[in-house]
Amino acid sequence: MYQFFVEPHQVNINDNSVIILGNDVNHIKNVLRMKTGERIVVSNGQDGKAYECEIAALEEDCVRCRLDSVKEDEAELPVKVYLFQGLPKADKMELIIQKAVELGVYQVIPVSTKRCVVKLDDKKAKSKIARWQGIAEAAAKQSKRGMIPQVADVCSFAQAVKRAADMEVRLIPYELAEGMDTTREIMNSLKPGQEVAVFIGPEGGFEEAEIQLALEHQIQPITLGRRILRTETAGFTVLSWIMYQMG
Numbered sequence: 001m002y003q004f005f006v007e008p009h010q011v012n013i014n015d016n017s018v019i020i021l022g023n024d025v026n027h028i029k030n031v032l033r034m035k036t037g038e039r040i041v042v043s044n045g046q047d048g049k050a051y052e053c054e055i056a057a058l059e060e061d062c063v064r065c066r067l068d069s070v071k072e073d074e075a076e077l078p079v080k081v082y083l084f085q086g087l088p089k090a091d092k093m094e095l096i097i098q099k100a101v102e103l104g105v106y107q108v109i110p111v112s113t114k115r116c117v118v119k120l121d122d123k124k125a126k127s128k129i130a131r132w133q134g135i136a137e138a139a140a141k142q143s144k145r146g147m148i149p150q151v152a153d154v155c156s157f158a159q160a161v162k163r164a165a166d167m168e169v170r171l172i173p174y175e176l177a178e179g180m181d182t183t184r185e186i187m188n189s190l191k192p193g194q195e196v197a198v199f200i201g202p203e204g205g206f207e208e209a210e211i212q213l214a215l216e217h218q219i220q221p222i223t224l225g226r227r228i229l230r231t232e233t234a235g236f237t238v239l240s241w242i243m244y245q246m247g
Contacts, residue, residue, distance in 0.1 A: 073146030086202035
């Protein structure tokens with residue numbers, strides 16, 4: 001079944017009704033060409049529930065649905081993974097966000113590090129964030145997530161480190177880190193309910209001063225193996241490992 005996201009007020013449990021508004025109306029009517037009687041799933045992105053509905057009416061500015069059943073959403077990881085991603089070149093960030101959402105990330109935080117080639121002023125950053133958020137929403141729908149992961153505003157590495165300060169697990173894959181046993185031990189020790197920060201560098205990786213700052217804030221350097229991974233691959237590797245371990 002196709003899945004759509006709505007605001008909480010668009011779901012009325014008392015009269016078993018759901019109203020879909022906005023761009024999804026056109027998508028349902030003119031792209032998917034759905035008819036009354038067809039079934040869909042709706043999530044409000046907040047309560048972790050999947051609302052199974054039947055389309056009752058296709059109106060000019062809304063789609064009215066009859067709520068049939070409510071189920072606990074099973075698509076979310078039991079840990080919240082925050083991906084602190086160093087800004088990559090070109091359109092790599094779009095791919096990173098799309099696949100990170102599919103793999104279960106909770107939030108993506110773009111980070112401007114010393115070796116980032118891309119530099120965004122406020123105007124460009126706002127435009128990029130809006131586009132990236134749209135990609136996150138599309139990926140959440142496609143992968144039937146129960147929530148839409150947020151793409152946060154771009155921050156500096158120092159700001160990112162402070163933001164992760166209260167998270168229970170903080171990891172930074174680093175090419176000079178050694179010992180896969182340490183990485184395995186950390187992954188095996190993850191517990192439901194934890195917040196996990198994952199720091200990924202841009203092309204060229206992190207500068208030594210950034211790694212030192214991470215160490216001073218008890219962020220654990222880990223290795224992902226003997227091969228050097230691209231920035232768009234490293235985050236997927238960590239997320240895939242966490243998904244396998246916790247999913």
